[in-house]
Amino acid sequence: MEKELLIEVKNMTKFFGPTQALKGVDMRFYRGEIRGLIGENGSGKSTVTSIIAGMQAASGGTMTYKGQSWKPENMVEAQKAGISMVLQEANTIPDCTVAENLLAGRFDEFSKFGFVSMKKANAEAEKMLLSFGITNIHAKDSINKLTFEDRKLIEIVRCVSDETEVFVVDETTTALSLEGRQILYKLIHELKEKGKCVIFISHDMDEILEQCTDLTVLRDGNIIGHLNREEMDAPDAVQRIRYMMVGREIGEAYYREDYDTSHSDEIALELKNVSFGPIKDFSLTLHKGEILGFGGLSGCGMHEVGRAAFGLEKLESGSVVRNGKEIKTCLQAIESGIGYISKNRDKEALILDGSIQDNIVLPLLPSLEHGTFINPASEKDRADKEIDSFRIKCGTGKQWVNTLSGGNKQKVSFAKWTARGSEVLIMDCPTRGVDIGVKQSMYALIAQMKKEGKAIILISEEMAELIGMADKIIIMKDFRKSGEVMRAPELKETDIIEYMI
Numbered sequence: 237m238e239k240e241l242l243i244e245v246k247n248m249t250k251f252f253g254p255t256q257a258l259k260g261v262d263m264r265f266y267r268g269e270i271r272g273l274i275g276e277n278g279s280g281k282s283t284v285t286s287i288i289a290g291m292q293a294a295s296g297g298t299m300t301y302k303g304q305s306w307k308p309e310n311m312v313e314a315q316k317a318g319i320s321m322v323l324q325e326a327n328t329i330p331d332c333t334v335a336e337n338l339l340a341g342r343f344d345e346f347s348k349f350g351f352v353s354m355k356k357a358n359a360e361a362e363k364m365l366l367s368f369g370i371t372n373i374h375a376k377d378s379i380n381k382l383t384f385e386d387r388k389l390i391e392i393v394r395c396v397s398d399e400t401e402v403f404v405v406d407e408t409t410t411a412l413s414l415e416g417r418q419i420l421y422k423l424i425h426e427l428k429e430k431g432k433c434v435i436f437i438s439h440d441m442d443e444i445l446e447q448c449t450d451l452t453v454l455r456d457g458n459i460i461g462h463l464n465r466e467e468m469d470a471p472d473a474v475q476r477i478r479y480m481m482v483g484r485e486i487g488e489a490y491y492r493e494d495y496d497t498s499h500s501d502e503i504a505l506e507l508k509n510v511s512f513g514p515i516k517d518f519s520l521t522l523h524k525g526e527i528l529g530f531g532g533l534s535g536c537g538m539h540e541v542g543r544a545a546f547g548l549e550k551l552e553s554g555s556v557v558r559n560g561k562e563i564k565t566c567l568q569a570i571e572s573g574i575g576y577i578s579k580n581r582d583k584e585a586l587i588l589d590g591s592i593q594d595n596i597v598l599p600l601l602p603s604l605e606h607g608t609f610i611n612p613a614s615e616k617d618r619a620d621k622e623i624d625s626f627r628i629k630c631g632t633g634k635q636w637v638n639t640l641s642g643g644n645k646q647k648v649s650f651a652k653w654t655a656r657g658s659e660v661l662i663m664d665c666p667t668r669g670v671d672i673g674v675k676q677s678m679y680a681l682i683a684q685m686k687k688e689g690k691a692i693i694l695i696s697e698e699m700a701e702l703i704g705m706a707d708k709i710i711i712m713k714d715f716r717k718s719g720e721v722m723r724a725p726e727l728k729e730t731d732i733i734e735y736m737i
């Protein structure tokens with residue numbers, strides 16, 4: 237059957253100053269498809285989709301939507317016309333309830349004589365949540381109290397309505413919990429069945445191959461090619477897609493290949509009977525040369541443990557200890573050689589209105605000081621070294637972080653701790669949003685750090701990442717440790733899931 241064309245993009249270009257993000261892109265999107273978009277960090281995926289969704293204008297080219305010329309002024313216009321997009325970064329309105337977030341811009345529907353009936357609004361919000369199968373979040377909940385992962389779900393619920401014709405998901409899965417991912421997958425398949433179009437951006441090849449009906453590969457602002465479902469099922473599909481993405485062969489070796497779980501007896505960091513909020517009496521010991529993985533479902537407490545280990549949580553009792561000293565603040569943590577890559581990249585990991593260089597050198601400034609003077613040349617050298625080794629796609633280190641693509645921002649939040657030579661690294665979803673080539677280098681770097689005797693806490697929603705990298709995996713459930721497994725060739729995801737549910 238002939239597919240019905242929904243959106244056509246012709247010869248689209250986009251310039252950001254000297255950077256050309258799109259170099260004459262042609263694309264067609266049809267009803268009833270889940271179109272994957274894949275490509276290295278900075279290849280133009282978010283740029284092209286954000287233009288379709290009205291967030292910014294193209295520099296050149298044309299678009300049609302349902303056969304008519306399409307040039308939206310803003311996201312609201314696009315959303316009203318049926319095109320909505322979930323962004324990579326957190327995008328909920330703080331200090332409001334879940335209902336206020338979900339119904340923002342729609343309160344007229346629930347008001348009479350200027351008075352809003354919150355009862356009706358809350359009932360509507362509750363209905364929306366239920367229709368997505370979300371039962372653990374409620375209309376009256378404060379959005380501030382929700383986890384990062386649950387706030388991402390709220391964004392999805394807000395974006396999709398009966399009127400949605402095109403739903404763009406920009407690298408969202410890695411921000412969700414494992415349950416959140418299932419809700420998203422169910423949703424996109426329902427939309428496909430209803431003849432809508434889903435544009436699905438992801439760096440996870442397995443996810444793309446499982447969920448999408450078609451795939452488009454971008455590289456450096458160009459479309460490199462398309463694959464249909466049959467081509468995606470071919471035995472050489474993964475190799476072919478990788479080659480299209482990076483323009484060279486990428487080896488299979490991805491995670492650690494060794495099974496050596498030995499480490500020094502020396503303790504690098506200890507959490508001793510720590511209690512705060514729902515976490516009660518939690519202890520852990522991290523040794524030099526050890527990679528300690530943490531996994532679990534949404535709200536299991538693993539992200540909170542990472543924060544506490546970096547001095548970000550106010551403890552009710554117990555202590556965080558490194559080298560015999562208590563760590564009570566993140567400043568003390570940094571001074572004692574601890575680094576922390578937060579999952580909440582834009583809010584906790586980066587100074588968005590600052591340069592790449594400033595972000596990278598900030599934690600190591602004391603080591604660059606000569607008296608009261610900091611040599612600008614050494615700042616630049618240290619930053620340039622990290623920009624090179626992480627292949628951060630930018631003009632110069634002076635470029636502001638908020639102009640980088642999502643994956644390139646993630647590289648900066650990783651690079652600032654490697655530049656500092658942190659002895660203990662707490663990584664909360666460190667490879668979030670980075671492409672396969674960089675992921676490979678990050679994993680190699682983590683394995684190298686272990687060899688150098690550095691101590692690593694790896695918190696991850698990716699079970700393959702935990703199995704592939706950790707010496708020991710601690711599984712959490714309901715804010716407690718529910719299980720523990722050791723690295724082994726025969727270790728499978730099901731061995732971990734058993735302790736999660």
Ligand SMILES: Nc1ncnc2c1ncn2[C@@H]1O[C@H](COP(=O)(O)OP(=O)(O)OP(=O)(O)O)[C@@H](O)[C@H]1O
Pocket residue numbers: 252253255256257275276277278279280281282283284407629630638639640641642643644669
């Ligand atoms: N506001 C901006 N100012 C300057 N450059 C920008 C801006 N937005 C995007 N760019 C640049 O445009 C290029 C394409 O970025 P885009 O976000 O589309 O990449 P992407 O394929 O979505 O990457 P990722 O996988 O990392 O999310 C990058 O080089 C990026 O730095």
